[in-house]
Amino acid sequence: MDPGQLIETNLPPIPAPIWFVQLFKVLGFTLHAVPMNLWYAGILIALVLYVRGGEHGQTFGRRLMTQMPIILAYGINLGIVPLLFVQVAYAQPFYSATILMAWHWLMIIALLIPAYYGVYLYSFGLRSDGPGLTAFRRAAGWVAAVLLVVIGWLFVNGMSLMVNPHAWPELWKRADFYGATLGTGSNIADATLWPRWLLMLGLAIGTTAVWLLFDAAWFASAESDQYRSWSLTLSWKLYTASMVWFAVAGTLYVITGWQSFKQMFGFPTVLLTLLTALAPGLPWLLLFRQVRAGQFPSRGVAALIALAQLGVLGVNAISRQVLQNIELKPHFDVLARQTATQYGPLAMFLIAFLLGAGVMTWMIWQIVRPGQPAAES
Amino acid sequence: MHYPWWYVPVITSPMLIAAIAVLHVLVAHYAVGGGFFLALETTYAYRTNDREYLAYLRKHAQFFILLTVVFGAITGVGIWWTIGLASPLATELxxxxxVFGWATEWVFFVLEITAAFVFFYYWGRLQPRxxxxxxxxxxWxxxxxxxxxxxxxxxxxxxxxxxQKRTFWAGFFNPQFIPQMLARTGGAFLLSSLYVYLHASITCTxxxxxNLVEQRSTRPALLGAVLILVGGAGWYINLPDSAVxxxxxASALNVFVGLIFVATGLVFVLLYLGPFRNPGWIRSPGxxxxLLALGMIGFGTxxxxxxxxxxxxxxxxxxxxxxxxxxxxxxxRLRDGGYLEGGVWTRQYVRHNFPQVVVGAMQQEGGSSGGHIDRQRLLELPPEDRVKLGGVLFQYHCNDCHAIARGGYSAAGPLIQGWSRAMVRDLIDNLHTARFVMPPWCGTPEEAELLADYLMSIAPPRPAGMEPAPTMQPAQRQADYRQLSGEAQLCGEAQSGAAQ
Structure with a gap:
């Protein structure tokens, strides 16, 4: 069966230019990736350090896990943007793929609720006026960590299936019920699945490493200098490990997905590929510079390192977008989609976006301006 | 049509949307009304310098965040998930x-969670203003x-x-918009007061x-009740005739409408008897x-x-x-070209599994491509294949509302229990005229034959021993079926003869 025949090609126009859709898709995914990385790898690291990381490890574990409910809320919220825009321009492959694995896809919601409450249970146990970290609360934290990693895997599964229509006929056949699907498919046979997932985990470790330092520089004024010094060293070590991980998983990803990746090595796309591969070097160098100088970074430098990591995630998101278009192009050329721009509603959104950014800035200013105490965790 | 159909046994996949949507609205309305409650009451507590009330409101804010930011937000995303899986074409549309309405709503969602977290986590650390x-x-x-x-x-x-206009604004400002907005706003006020009563009855010592919580929450509840009545009336007046x-x-919906009136009426009566006339009652968690359960029943229904x-x-x-x-x-298009041919996935299914009914196809590895489904050849298929393809038609044409067998949601089999084939066939032809809540038949007469074959295969026989006996005996159904199979065979022979 020709998988390309499974995608409707006679499509109505989309309500915004494709560059706009892709811009918000990439921007949204980049912003979503920050908190998502922190719960993906961060919770595991925090839980391990809380138990085995000594005094400072415990401090970091406490700090990150008390922040985690808020991180989760923003991560879920920011995830809405790419998911909304993917459905604008990529509805055909997106819905088809997720329907084929419907139960797995739906499981994301079913797992997210207990994971979220697990994080809250653990987090409230860490509060100074809380009930303490009982065995039940510790277990809730670990269950949440595992569930969130599983959710990440399910996401990678869905997004990789979307760009792999070749797998659809077989999945359909296996779960066929009178031509309908039982929705029990999974893209597990796709060789790129595991490297993609591992690559994301590598990035997540790097983001957690940078957050460790950023948090120590910006929000941990009540902690000791020793803690800050420890955080710098651990941040650099974790980031180094994440770079190695990223390189290995990235190489595996390129090898397993070479059919599509080879276009990423043509000119001028190769420049983006190189930038993506080398990007983690910048935060690492900035961290290394601080470690060599034996000096905890100022808030400005910590912000610069965080910005560099945001750049790493952004470049990765752009590369993924380009690769996604390449993978789909034989069956679904998104760049060729016609547009009928809804100017009025688009303006409404942009105005709301700017006004919302203004109100957000005001709210954040109220809590970070000098003289404001830290949040109750 | 454009997407694969997701078969969920017993309940059908669209019922998952209803299940998650009902769960979501019970919390989402509280997320709105509870926001006004917290804002209004915090203002009042600061103005009257009521420290005890402020302490209560802080506890309530924690409960509110745990329920709305987690369960409310994730079930909201869950609705997206299920509509994309169970109703993809409508979701795409x-x-x-x-899209920009949703994107704008997302902006306000970000503001919501930021304000909620600052409000709760910085309690006592911000200037009251x-x-x-x-x-x-x-x-807001x-x-x-x-x-x-x-x-x-x-x-x-x-x-x-x-x-007519096909514009965002024409769609957004539709006749149902203001009535539903009023009713939902009212529902948010009323439901949040019921949540507050429950929370206060458990946590207030x-x-x-x-008494204060109760007194302060009763007015919003009554205002909510009025808005529900006004909005509900507007909703009803602006319903399309078919919806009325x-x-x-539908007998089930009749029961549900009755349930709404009973549950909502009881909530109003209990609001009057309880918080209004006998303030002490609210101290009983029972x-x-x-009260909250009745409100939820009314809302969910x-x-x-x-x-x-x-x-x-x-x-x-x-x-x-x-x-x-x-x-x-x-x-x-579908009636001329065929439902199976018209659907992206059904077309491929037939080409791959029943290449004998496809003409003009090019054979290649893994199946055939190109060509089109020949309507006549569908009738030449052996009975089991006709039933199989009829099953495909059922899945893509009917399963959104009908499960298959007894015990399933609005199951098709029991609905045509004891029917003759001619009756079933007639129903398919006149689907939307026989029952206006059904869509019109979207296939060719030949496909209708296949669907009829399938439906006959899932319909249980009329229970034995019932008097007076129907004019069409169960045995006749079998005869109908044999005749149909014979016709198909004859038709096939005639066609192959003609081809020779």
């Missing part, structure tokens, strides 16, 4: 039409979210001028505080639980009815429940 401002930012952002989403959900029930008729013609009265459409006059555009040209 809604997103294409209202700033703290109160955070509460009001939350409340949540309400604007409600308004934006209501425009879209109301569109599904009555698209209004959109059918002082009688003064309980659907509501009163009373508060009963009305949400279910809102979904159900749209039948046979997902979006009134735009998309049928079975993911077919409700346009004459689309119907004609």
């Amino acid at each position: 809604l997103i294409r039409t209202f 700033t703290h109160i401002a955070m509460g009001w930012i939350y409340a 952002a949540a309400w604007i979210s409600l308004v934006l989403i209501t425009g879209i959900t109301a569109f599904m029930l009555h698209p209004g001028d959109w059918l 002082s009688e003064r505080l309980t 008729e659907a509501m009163f013609s 009373f508060a639980v009963a 009305s949400e279910f009815i809102r979904e159900a009265v749209r039948k046979p459409y997902v979006v009134y006059n735009v998309v049928f429940g079975n993911q077919v555009y409700a346009e004459q040209s689309e119907l004609q």
Whole structure:
């Protein structure tokens, strides 16, 4: 069966230019990736350090896990943007793929609720006026960590299936019920699945490493200098490990997905590929510079390192977008989609976006301006 | 049609949407009304310098965040998940039409969670004025979210001028928008007061505080009740005729409508008897639980009815429940070319599994490509294959509303129990005239034969021993079927003879 025949090609126009859709898709995914990385790898690291990381490890574990409910809320919220825009321009492959694995896809919601409450249970146990970290609360934290990693895997599964229509006929056949699907498919046979997932985990470790330092520089004024010094060293070590991980998983990803990746090595796309591969070097160098100088970074430098990591995630998101278009192009050329721009509603959104950014800035200013105490965790 | 159909045994996949939507609205309305409660009451508590009340409100804010930011937000995302899986064409249309409405709602969602977290986590650490401002930012952002989403959900029930103009604004400001917005706003006030009563009945230790909470929450509840009545009346007046008729013609919906009146009426009566006349009652968690449970029953049922009265459409006059555009040209295309040929996935299914009915196809590895399904050849298939393809038609044409066998949701088998084949065949031809809540038949006569074969295969026989006996005996059904098989065979022989 020709998988390309499974995608409707006679499509109505989309309500915004494709560059706009892709811009918000990439921007949204980049912003979503920050908190998502922190719960993906961060919770595991925090839980391990809380138990085995000594005094400072415990401090970091406490700090990150008390922040985690808020991180989760923003991560879920920011995830809405790419998911909304993917459905604008990529509805055909997106819905088809997720329907084929419907139960797995739906499981994301079913797992997210207990994971979220697990994080809250653990987090409230860490509060100074809380009930303490009982065995039940510790277990809730670990269950949440595992569930969130599983959710990440399910996401990678869905997004990789979307760009792999070749797998659809077989999945359909296996779960066929009178031509309908039982929705029990999974893209597990796709060789790129595991490297993609591992690559994301590598990035997540790097983001957690940078957050460790950023948090120590910006929000941990009540902690000791020793803690800050420890955080710098651990941040650099974790980031180094994440770079190695990223390189290995990235190489595996390129090898397993070479059919599509080879276009990423043509000119001028190769420049983006190189930038993506080398990007983690910048935060690492900035961290290394601080470690060599034996000096905890100022808030400005910590912000610069965080910005560099945001750049790493952004470049990765752009590369993924380009690769996604390449993978789909034989069956679904998104760049060729016609547009009928809804100017009025688009303006409404942009105005709301700017006004919302203004109100957000005001709210954040109220809590970070000098003289404001830290949040109750 | 454009997407694979997801078969969920017993309940059907669209019922998952209803299940998650009902769970979501029970919390989402509290997320709006509770926001106003917290903003208003924090303002009041600061103004009267009531420390005890402030301490209670802080506890309530924690409960509120745990329920709305987690369960409310994730079930909201869950609705997206399920509509994409169970109703993809309609979802695609809604997103294409209202993407900027949703994107704008997302902006307010970000404001909501930021304001909620600052409001709760910085409690006692902000200037009262700033703290109160955070509460009001939350409340208004949540309400604007409600308004934006209501425009879209109301569109599904009555698209209004959109059918002619096809613009965002024409779709958003549809006839159902204002009534639903009023009713939902009222529902948010009423439901949040019921949540407050329950929370206060469990957590308040002082009688003064309980009385205060109760006294302060009763007015919003009564205002909510009035808004529900006004909005509900507007909703009813602006319903398309088919929705009104659907509501009163289905026995299950009749029961649900009755349930709404009983549950809502009881809530009003208990509000009057309890908080209004006998303030002490609210201190009993049992009373508060009963009140909230009745409110939830009323709410959940009305949400279910809102979904159900749209039948046979997902979006009134735009998309049928079975993911077919409700346009004459689309119907004609499918009736001329065939439902199986017209659907992206059904076409490939037939080409791959029944290449013998495809003409003009090019054989290649893994199946055939190109060509088209020959309508006549469908009738030449052996009976088991006809039933199989009839099953495919059932899945893509009917399973959005009908499960298959006994015990399933509105199961097709029991609905035609004991029918003759001729009756079934006649029903297929006259699907939307026989029952206006059904979509029209969208296939060829030959495909109707296949669907009839399948339906006969899942219909249980008429129970034995019932008098007077029907004019068409069960045995006749079998004879019908044999005759059909024979005709198909003869037809096939004639065709092959002609070909020779």
